Amino acid sequence: MESVNAPAVSPSQYRSSVLAETFETLKVRSAQMYLQVKFFGYSHTMDDYEQRKLRIFNQINFFQAIAGILIPLFGMLLPGTLPASAWLATCYPAGVSIVVLSLNSFRKYEASLYTYFFLYPLCTCFVYLNGINPGIDLYFILFVILSVFFLQDLGFMLFAIGFSMMSFFILSVVLTHYTYELETGSPAVYLLNKFVSLLFIFYGLFLVKKEATIYQFNILTKKQNLIEKNIEIEKQKEEISDKADLLQKQKEELGELNAFKNKLFSIISHDLKSPMYALRNLFQNMHQYNLPAEEIKEMVPDVLIDLNYTTALMENLLQWAKSQMQSDAVNSQDINISFLVTDVVKLLRLQSQAKKLSIQVEVKDDVFAFADKDMIHLVVRNLLSNAIKFTPAEGHIEIGLNDFEEFVEVYIQDSGLGISEEALDKIKQKIFYTTTGTSSETGTGLGLMLCNEFLAKNNSQLRIESNVGKGSIFSFALPKMAAHQIKATADAYDE
Numbered sequence: 001m002e003s004v005n006a007p008a009v010s011p012s013q014y015r016s017s018v019l020a021e022t023f024e025t026l027k028v029r030s031a032q033m034y035l036q037v038k039f040f041g042y043s044h045t046m047d048d049y050e051q052r053k054l055r056i057f058n059q060i061n062f063f064q065a066i067a068g069i070l071i072p073l074f075g076m077l078l079p080g081t082l083p084a085s086a087w088l089a090t091c092y093p094a095g096v097s098i099v100v101l102s103l104n105s106f107r108k109y110e111a112s113l114y115t116y117f118f119l120y121p122l123c124t125c126f127v128y129l130n131g132i133n134p135g136i137d138l139y140f141i142l143f144v145i146l147s148v149f150f151l152q153d154l155g156f157m158l159f160a161i162g163f164s165m166m167s168f169f170i171l172s173v174v175l176t177h178y179t180y181e182l183e184t185g186s187p188a189v190y191l192l193n194k195f196v197s198l199l200f201i202f203y204g205l206f207l208v209k210k211e212a213t214i215y216q217f218n219i220l221t222k223k224q225n226l227i228e229k230n231i232e233i234e235k236q237k238e239e240i241s242d243k244a245d246l247l248q249k250q251k252e253e254l255g256e257l258n259a260f261k262n263k264l265f266s267i268i269s270h271d272l273k274s275p276m277y278a279l280r281n282l283f284q285n286m287h288q289y290n291l292p293a294e295e296i297k298e299m300v301p302d303v304l305i306d307l308n309y310t311t312a313l314m315e316n317l318l319q320w321a322k323s324q325m326q327s328d329a330v331n332s333q334d335i336n337i338s339f340l341v342t343d344v345v346k347l348l349r350l351q352s353q354a355k356k357l358s359i360q361v362e363v364k365d366d367v368f369a370f371a372d373k374d375m376i377h378l379v380v381r382n383l384l385s386n387a388i389k390f391t392p393a394e395g396h397i398e399i400g401l402n403d404f405e406e407f408v409e410v411y412i413q414d415s416g417l418g419i420s421e422e423a424l425d426k427i428k429q430k431i432f433y434t435t436t437g438t439s440s441e442t443g444t445g446l447g448l449m450l451c452n453e454f455l456a457k458n459n460s461q462l463r464i465e466s467n468v469g470k471g472s473i474f475s476f477a478l479p480k481m482a483a484h485q486i487k488a489t490a491d492a493y494d495e
Contacts, residue, residue: 068094131179138197362400
């Protein structure tokens with residue numbers, strides 16, 4: 001059996017592989033350590049703004065601690081004139097950052113702020129006062145920038161700013177000669193310190209600006225959300241108000257309808273008795289007393305008048321009940337209004353002849369209007385019936401049409417009693433109003449109310465002109481075509 005030998009790995013390849021694995025491991029562990037340090041002292045009880053400030057503070061101290069230790073160690077490895085003790089002295093500020101991170105890990109936030117903004121400038125001053133100029137005086141500017149962002153206590157913020165600026169002025173301007181000048185002893189490290197100081201300043205400004213932008217964005221978002229909530233609340237209030245108004249309106253309409261119903265049944269219960277009693281008495285007398293034909297003939301006209309009234313009343317009641325059950329049902333169509341008027345005149349011919357009234361019909365052949373046929377038929381019949389009722393015997397009634405380009409006017413003019421101003425006001429206010437006719441005809445007032453209601457459903461209204469003792473004119477207008485047809489005609493005309 002032959003063995004298969006794995007390809008040999010050279011020592012250089014092995015070392016490269018080990019170094020790559022080691023570098024990758026260090027990279028992962030460094031990222032983990034950085035993330036862990038970044039969240040030192042993190043608490044879910046803190047608000048979002050405080051959490052972000054804590055993460056920034058930890059990042060700055062973490063990088064300052066690394067830079068404050070690695071740069072002096074790098075300087076010791078370079079040839080120069082500074083002794084090891086001087087290099088170690090420049091590490092003091094880095095120790096402050098380590099203490100700050102430790103305090104934050106124990107959630108001693110206030111103590112960590114006081115430590116940083118007091119001890120860090122103090123240790124930096126201590127380095128300079130020991131005769132060492134490492135070139136880190138720009139850190140004092142960083143302290144000023146960060147104190148404005150991190151410190152909430154105004155007194156301590158002013159102290160930190162004043163202390164940092166005074167230290168910067170004394171160490172950079174007043175004291176100009178130091179025993180150990182890093183600028184001449186180790187120029188590379190001196191420039192590196194200057195560069196890192198500037199880097200921290202810009203990094204601090206960047207973080208502060210970034211957080212301020214996020215904070216402003218969050219504030220604007222909250223304001224926008226609040227505005228949207230307020231708008232939604234206002235909409236809900238308007239809807240509630242509209243619903244309350246609708247309920248109030250429905251309540252009022254229900255009250256009016258209930259009052260109307262009570263009045264209506266009161267009238268019906270009273271007015272239906274008279275014709276029924278008259279008819280009953282006629283047949284009772286005929287049955288009991290064997291009345292001769294002459295007496296029966298004398299009683300029939302009065303009973304007939306009552307029955308005519310009752311028939312009209314029942315028809316109005318049926319139409320009113322139908323309109324209430326089908327409040328929105330309007331069957332508008334092209335109707336021959338000329339034929340409708342003529343038909344109503346024929347229907348009421350016997351009533352007019354009983355009072356010896358002359359009815360003059362002024363209509364043209366085939367004039368059309370757009371409306372509900374049944375409703376308009378009832379309106380014309382009620383208006384003509386009223387004219388007959390309130391016109392004295394041998395009086396005159398004229399019913400006719402005025403044909404215009406876009407609408408048709410129907411009018412009924414009588415030479416009757418006329419209507420007083422008080423009665424007209426009641427009719428306009430839709431209050432039950434009735435009075436006896438010239439031949440003692442009775443009524444309920446329901447007819448005119450139905451006329452007003454049905455005309456409103458057909459986009460029209462009743463007009464009344466009257467002079468007491470001289471007669472009245474009742475009129476209304478109907479369109480010749482539907483509203484959409486009128487618009488189409490107008491658009492075509494404009495074109």
